[in-house]
Amino acid sequence: DTAVSQTPKYLVTQMGNDKSIKCEQNLGHDTMYWYKQDSKKFLKIMFSYNNKELIINETVPNRFSPKSPDKAHLNLHINSLELGDSAVYFCASSQAYTGQGAEAFFGQGTRLTVV
Amino acid sequence: GQQLNQSPQSMFIQEGEDVSMNCTSSSIFNTWLWYKQDPGEGPVLLIALYKAGELTSNGRLTAQFGITRKDSFLNISASIPSDVGIYFCAGQLSTGKLIFGQGTTLQVKP
Numbered sequence: 001d002t003a004v005s006q007t008p009k010y011l012v013t014q015m016g017n018d019k020s021i022k023c024e025q026n027l028g029h030d031t032m033y034w035y036k037q038d039s040k041k042f043l044k045i046m047f048s049y050n051n052k053e054l055i056i057n058e059t060v061p062n063r064f065s066p067k068s069p070d071k072a073h074l075n076l077h078i079n080s081l082e083l084g085d086s087a088v089y090f091c092a093s094s095q096a097y098t099g100q101g102a103e104a105f106f107g108q109g110t111r112l113t114v115v
Numbered sequence: 116g117q118q119l120n121q122s123p124q125s126m127f128i129q130e131g132e133d134v135s136m137n138c139t140s141s142s143i144f145n146t147w148l149w150y151k152q153d154p155g156e157g158p159v160l161l162i163a164l165y166k167a168g169e170l171t172s173n174g175r176l177t178a179q180f181g182i183t184r185k186d187s188f189l190n191i192s193a194s195i196p197s198d199v200g201i202y203f204c205a206g207q208l209s210t211g212k213l214i215f216g217q218g219t220t221l222q223v224k225p
Contacts, residue, residue, distance in 0.1 A: 004157075031211075033213075040217075041152075041201055041217075041218050042215070042217060042218075043158070043203065043205075043215040044215070045212060045213060048211065048212075055211065056210075056211065056212055090157050090158075092157075097211040098145070098207070098209065098210070098211035099145065099146070099165075100146075100163075100165055102146060102207055102211060102213075103146075103148055103160050103163045104148075104160075104213060105160065106150075106157030106158050106159070107157050108155075108156055108157050109155075109156070109157050
């Protein structure tokens, strides 16, 4: 029944490793997002995809690469992990990317800890 | 870049009291959203506002889209212990980008 589900919920890894976070939504939405929430709870958008096409790409290191195999999935791959990448990463989806229907529905988050 | 100033940063109130929080910006937004986040969970949408001046309620929650399109407020009436959490405003630009406020942490004393 879960609307936006992301895995894993927790991820602890060493510096320099490469890791992926997966996200799936069963809401039939066209738009999906990745957000980063830092230790001060500040939420910032990283990427947005509409119909599998990248439409928002904030100033994010190119070690972060999103991939959308289809409208229902948006995965996030991170290369060469650094200590500063430790945060909670949220996947979200919305019916549209602007106007009514652009309200984002969030997953439960993936807490990434880089040691 | 675009910024949202959300205040207050935190509130500690007695059960039954009313709560008010607001967000202001120098940017104009097409949509205002209010979310609540519980510990260990993702933000959950409370109210969405689409037109300047719009006033919308959801149970004990009421939110308004400011006339200038640069601000919004959220009121919670007769607070209860389960209202505890972090409340975020978010404004959406015409490009679709969603900007979040810094959050208001609400604690309710029974």
